[in-house]
Amino acid sequence: MNIVAISGMDLSQLRDNLPDEVRSRIKFIWCKNTKAANEFLTDAEILLTAGRLDPEIMERTPKLRWVQSLAAGIDKLPLEAFIKRNIIVTNGKGVHTVQMSEFTIGVMLQRVRNTNKFLKHQHEKIWDPKLSFDELYGKTVGILGAGAIGEAVARKCQAFDMRVIGFNRSGAAQPHFNEILTGDNGLITLLQKSDFIVLLLPSTPKTHHLIKREQFQQMKSSAFLINIARGDVIDEEALIEALKNGTISGAALDVFEQEPLPETSPFWTMDNVILTPHIAGATDHYIERAAPIFYHNLKQYIAGQPLMNVVNLREGY
Structure with missing residues (x-):
């Protein structure tokens, strides 16, 4: 054989x-x-x-x-x-449960602790202890795709005293989630409540451009989007518009509709974007x-x- x-x-x-x-x-x-x-x-x-x-x-x-x-x-x-x-x-x-859940927590901490700015200051030899910081404590994270990876992310988020909302097709309860939502109304509720939104959905005809202009408008202006699923789950033109206009505060993007990401993509130069080359699952x-x-x-x-x-x-x- x-x-x-x-x-x-x-x-x-x-x-x-x-x-x-x-x-x-x-x-x-x-x-x-x-x-x-x-x-x-x-x-x-x-x-x-x-x-x-x-x-x-x-x-x-x-x-x-x-x-x-x-x-x-x-x-x-x-x-x-x-x-x-x-x-x-x-x-x-x-x-992927270990590495992708660690990656998710990593970019959340990178966001709230302003580490990108500190790295920039280190390179420029700037001493500025007055930068503002936020915390994960008490924040709400919405996870679209409450499977094995989503459950691992949820467990780690709860260790930081975050509230965790999940979204799946069945609406069935899952370990480490405070709430599981389903359906169109459930998606709207998750987007409206979440400070961090984590995408863990597979690429299928049903999930293609699931997150587009309408969904960005339902998010908090302070919301931070994390996509470690597939690039085509998001309408990238709508995301670029939302990031430029302040509809949402920022995004961590590991996957893109076209990979490698073209040099002409606006994502490369956006200060409110954390960009990685499809490595969230690597280890x-x-x-x-x-x-x-x-x-x-x-x-x-x-x-x-x-x-x-x-x-x-x-x-x-």
């Missing part, structure tokens, strides 16, 4: 520590890009990806039955082709967190048993 892994990440740890009970049953081939993988694709029954595959790869994988994504998002995969061929897709749901421990999911699924697949984190391809998550 051939597994072809296509990823620029170092997968040697994943390859070299395969469970003993499956090691003799499989051939694990790791390639850093699709070009290097071409000669192995014809016999590939399993593909392992970091979350992105060239759609043309489907023409060269006649034996493919299962795709394991090490990432949680699957919007960069050829989903329609998978549906047509009835290919199972599983994702890395659960691997030196990524593979060791993803490995248990892949190993579990590999053993289940060989045994003909149900896999974990199976993606609903029509829903997109």
